[in-house]
Structure formats: structure tokens, C-alpha cells
Amino acid sequence: MNPPSNSAPDDEERGPVLGWQAQKSASTRTQITEAAIKCFVEYGYSRTTTTLIAEKAGLSRGAMLHHFPSRLAVVRAAVEHLHSKRLRAFRKSVTKPSSDGDHVRQGVEAYWSHVRHPMFVAFFELAVAARSDKELASILRPAQEAFEREWHQAAVDVFPEWRGRGEKFDLALDLSRYVLEGMAISFLTHKETERDQRVLGYLDEKIRELAGLPKLTSESGRK
Amino acid sequence: MNPPSNSAPDDEERGPVLGWQAQKSASTRTQITEAAIKCFVEYGYSRTTTTLIAEKAGLSRGAMLHHFPSRLAVVRAAVEHLHSKRLRAFRKSVTKPSSDGDHVRQGVEAYWSHVRHPMFVAFFELAVAARSDKELASILRPAQEAFEREWHQAAVDVFPEWRGRGEKFDLALDLSRYVLEGMAISFLTHKETERDQRVLGYLDEKIRELAGLPKLTSESGRK
DNA sequence: TGAAAAAGTCAAAAATGATTGAAACCGGCT
DNA sequence: AGCCGGTTTCAATCATTTTTGACTTTTTCA
Numbered sequence: 001m002n003p004p005s006n007s008a009p010d011d012e013e014r015g016p017v018l019g020w021q022a023q024k025s026a027s028t029r030t031q032i033t034e035a036a037i038k039c040f041v042e043y044g045y046s047r048t049t050t051t052l053i054a055e056k057a058g059l060s061r062g063a064m065l066h067h068f069p070s071r072l073a074v075v076r077a078a079v080e081h082l083h084s085k086r087l088r089a090f091r092k093s094v095t096k097p098s099s100d101g102d103h104v105r106q107g108v109e110a111y112w113s114h115v116r117h118p119m120f121v122a123f124f125e126l127a128v129a130a131r132s133d134k135e136l137a138s139i140l141r142p143a144q145e146a147f148e149r150e151w152h153q154a155a156v157d158v159f160p161e162w163r164g165r166g167e168k169f170d171l172a173l174d175l176s177r178y179v180l181e182g183m184a185i186s187f188l189t190h191k192e193t194e195r196d197q198r199v200l201g202y203l204d205e206k207i208r209e210l211a212g213l214p215k216l217t218s219e220s221g222r223k
Numbered sequence: 224m225n226p227p228s229n230s231a232p233d234d235e236e237r238g239p240v241l242g243w244q245a246q247k248s249a250s251t252r253t254q255i256t257e258a259a260i261k262c263f264v265e266y267g268y269s270r271t272t273t274t275l276i277a278e279k280a281g282l283s284r285g286a287m288l289h290h291f292p293s294r295l296a297v298v299r300a301a302v303e304h305l306h307s308k309r310l311r312a313f314r315k316s317v318t319k320p321s322s323d324g325d326h327v328r329q330g331v332e333a334y335w336s337h338v339r340h341p342m343f344v345a346f347f348e349l350a351v352a353a354r355s356d357k358e359l360a361s362i363l364r365p366a367q368e369a370f371e372r373e374w375h376q377a378a379v380d381v382f383p384e385w386r387g388r389g390e391k392f393d394l395a396l397d398l399s400r401y402v403l404e405g406m407a408i409s410f411l412t413h414k415e416t417e418r419d420q421r422v423l424g425y426l427d428e429k430i431r432e433l434a435g436l437p438k439l440t441s442e443s444g445r446k
Numbered sequence: 447t448g449a450a451a452a453a454g455t456c457a458a459a460a461a462t463g464a465t466t467g468a469a470a471c472c473g474g475c476t
Numbered sequence: 477a478g479c480c481g482g483t484t485t486c487a488a489t490c491a492t493t494t495t496t497g498a499c500t501t502t503t504t505c506a
Contacts, residue, residue, distance in 0.1 A: 049461060060488075069463080127412055132265065133270075174418055174422050178422065179398070182406075189354060189360075273495075285455085285499095
């Protein structure tokens with residue numbers, strides 16, 4: 001292999017002084033966890049076997065079991081990796097300066113594209129499996145709670161003027177979450193239609209209403 | 224056993240002339256399918272093994288494989304059984320005369336309690352598994368489509384006065400479906416709070432708005 | 447008695463984790 | 477520079493467990 005120029009996927013916390021080339025090969029670990037996440041999306045949680053992960057990561061199974069001694073260890077690492085990745089992507093899409101100053105639309109759009117991303121599918125697979133797998137649930141819960149805290153905080157940041165009107169604010173948040181996630185989950189098995197664009201537009205409108213913002217005039221058509 | 228007085232759960236289409244007691248023991252089949260459904264809810268789809276189903280049904284595995292030669296055959300029967308049961312329960316809850324003539328609330332309440340029923344959990348498990356299991360998907364699709372047709376028809380029946388205002392009608396339907404299912408799915412892993420009652424109340428209100436019905440005066444508190 | 451239901455037995459396949467072995471790389475040393 | 481001990485990555489093999497479905501045997505009624 002060529003430890004210096006590594007062809008592994010981009011992300012991995014570049015430890016400041018992580019000298020050894022050997023240690024650099026911790027990128028193999030991220031390769032494995034990313035392969036696991038891909039498998040969750042492609043085959044579902046339960047059908048993601050160690051064989052499959054190793055295959056998708058381009059390693060022998062034995063090599064993988066060197067890095068992660070058991071299947072659960074891989075899952076644990078994958079959950080962690082997925083969580084931080086998801087959080088980073090979400091933060092980025094939220095803090096991106098809105099093109100037209102329309103906070104509502106930007107917020108809805110941000111979460112809407114988030115729940116349509118494969119990472120959400122992977123997390124969803126894990127969440128469903130965790131419903132009847134207490135061990136997985138205990139692994140997943142911290143990440144899930146952390147993400148939800150972050151989600152709420154992001155909402156507060158996006159709508160600073162909303163401070164104090166707690167009840168309507170929470171309502172708008174809950175509504176958005178349920179509608180967008182409900183739609184996204186529905187789209188896992190159904191295909192999107194033009195009717196769904198109307199739902200998104202309606203959601204925008206109602207959030208504006210709850211926030212006490214003026215109606216948008218003639219902008220019925222979302223992209 | 225006692226073929227005449229059978230302690231099996233209630234439902235099974237009572238064929239008019241299904242004389243043989245032997246054939247009556249087709250109730251064993253429903254016992255098996257119901258056990259399978261219970262397993263989906265309790266253990267999830269993938270962990271529902273034939274051993275587990277037989278165990279829950281109170282049969283030996285060999286006996287079960289006499290009725291259903293393969294695991295998939297059980298699943299097929301379970302899907303069919305679940306679908307008809309689900310459909311029946313839904314029809315019943317919708318056609319039940321509304322206590323106070325409030326169609327909107329009755330409709331929302333009907334679907335809300337439906338998606339909180341274990342049957343919905345079972346169907347949900349199947350739907351998620353079907354996402355990455357084409358064989359299961361082909362089994363599930365007809366039932367799913369049939370149920371959705373029925374759902375739409377029920378909505379039309381409940382709101383006969385809404386005929387013609389198609390766009391807002393569809394919007395109200397989509398919104399309700401996404402919100403209620405999104406909430407129900409969220410509750411599979413989270414616990415319900417008082418905030419969620421507000422979402423339900425808000426949904427009621429918005430449907431009334433879309434239908435052009437008068438606002439309910441002082442009935443903010445749902446049961 | 448005889449046909450169907452129920453039970454029990456068996457082998458094949460798949461997945462897991464443990465063990466063993468090979469190859470590359472590090473530092474240090476003469 | 478070049479060799480050596482030790483470590484780390486990677487590969488391969490093995491035994492065990494689980495699940496499945498085919499098969500055979502026993503029981504139960506009409």
C-alpha cells in the first residue's frame with residue numbers, strides 16, 4: 001500500500017501529531033464503518049453481515065475482524081461515525097447563509113434535504129432495528145438524543161426573533177419534524193408526486209403563520 | 224385437541240360449508256399467522272424465525288412446516304391475514320357513527336388510533352424490511368396499495384360535502400397521513416408528551432380550515 | 447382402516463468469532 | 477547503509493452456532 005498518499009474517503013479527524021504511517025491506516029477503520037453504513041442503506045440492518053461489510057470495504061473478513069473484533073463493534077463505530085457525519089452535514093446546511101433571507105424556507109429546505117439523504121436512511125434502519133434490539137438501542141440512544149438537542153438548538157438559532165413565544169414555536173418544530181420525516185419515510189417505498197410539493201409549500205405557509213411573519217405573496221411554486 | 228370449540232383467536236373467514244372438522248383445523252393456520260404477526264411486533268421482521276413462530280403459536284416446528292412449507296409461505300399468509308384484519312378494523316372505526324357529528328375529529332382520531340395499534344407496527348416492520356427485500360416487497364405491495372385505496376375512499380365517504388374541491392382535499396389527506404404516521408413512527412422509539420396533543424389539535428384545526436368548516440370554539444383540550 | 451395433523455430427526459447452508467500465519471513497517475543498532 | 481526484533485496490518489482457515497427445509501414417524505379423528 002501507500003500510506004502517505006492515501007486514497008481513502010476524505011473524512012477522518014486529522015490528529016495534529018499522528019505521525020506513524022501505521023496509525024494513519026486508521027483510515028481503514030473509517031473505510032470499514034463507511035462500508036457498513038452503505039450496507040445498512042443497501043441491504044438493511046439485519047442483512048448487513050460481516051462478510052458483506054468486508055466485501056464492500058475491499059478487505060478480507062479476517063482483516064476487518066482485526067480492527068473490530070466483533071460485528072457489534074463495527075456497528076458501534078458505524079453509529080458513532082454516522083452520527084458525527086450527520087451532525088456536521090446538518091450544521092453546515094443550517095448555517096449556510098440563506099440565499100434570500102427567507103429563514104422559514106431555508107430551515108424547511110435544509111431538513112427536507114437532510115431526511116432525503118442516504119445518511120437518514122441508514123439512521124432510520126438502525127432506529128427501526130433498535131426497536132426490538134435493546135443492545136442496539138443502548139448504542140443508538142445517545143447519538144439520537146444528541147442529534148435532537150442539536151436540531152432544537154439549530155431551530156432556536158435560525159429564528160432568534162421567536163424567543164419567548166414557546167408554545168407556538170414548539171408546535172411549529174414538532175409539526176415540521178413529523179411532516180418531513182413522515183414524508184421521507186413514505187418516500188422510501190412510494191415515489192414522490194407533485195402533490196407532495198404542495199405539502200411542503202403548505203408547511204412553509206403554516207410555519208410563517210405560527211411565527212407571525214407576513215405571507216409570501218406569489219411564490220406558490222417551490223423548485 | 225378439540226376441533227369443535229376452538230380456542231383460537233376470533234377471525235377466519237367462516238366458509239359456509241366447510242364441514243370436516245379436519246378442515247376446521249385450518250384455524251391452526253390462523254394461529255400460526257397471528258403468531259407470526261406478534262413476532263414481527265415483538266422481535267422485528269428479520270429476527271422472526273420459523274422456530275420462534277412455531278413456539279409462539281404453541282406448535283412444533285415440524286407441525287408448522289406441514290401447513291406452510293417454507294418461511295416465506297408463512298410470511299405470505301401473515302401479510303394477507305394482517306391486511307384483511309387491518310382493513311376490517313379501519314373500516315369499522317371509520318364507519319362508526321361519530322359521537323358528536325364532528326367528522327374531522329372522528330377521522331383524525333380513527334387514523335390516529337389505527338397507527339398506534341400493534342397491527343400498524345407489524346405492517347411497518349414489513350414495509351421497512353421490504354425496502355431492501357424485493358421478494359417481500361412484491362408480496363407486500365398489493366396489500367399496501369389496496370389499503371391506500373381504501374383509505375382514500377374512506378376519506379371521500381367521511382367528507383361527502385368536499386366533492387369537487389380536489390386540491391385542498393388531497394392536501395388535507397396528505398398532511399394528515401404524514402403527520403399521523405410521522406408521529407406514530409416517532410413514538411415507536413420516543414415517548415409521547417403533552418406537546419403532541421397540541422399537534423393533533425392543530426391538525427384538526429387546519430383540516431377544518433381547508434374544508435371551509437367553522438372553527439371549533441372552546442375545545443382546545445383533546446382527551 | 448386410512449388420511450390428515452402433529453411431532454421429531456437430519457443434513458445443508460450461512461454467519462460468527464477465534465486462531466494461526468504471512469507481509470509490511472517502525473525503531474534501533476552495528 | 478544494512479540487518480534485526482517487535483509491532484501492526486492483512487489474510488486464511490477452523491469450529492461453533494443458528495436457521496432452514498426435507499424427511500420420517502407418531503397421533504388423532506372421521
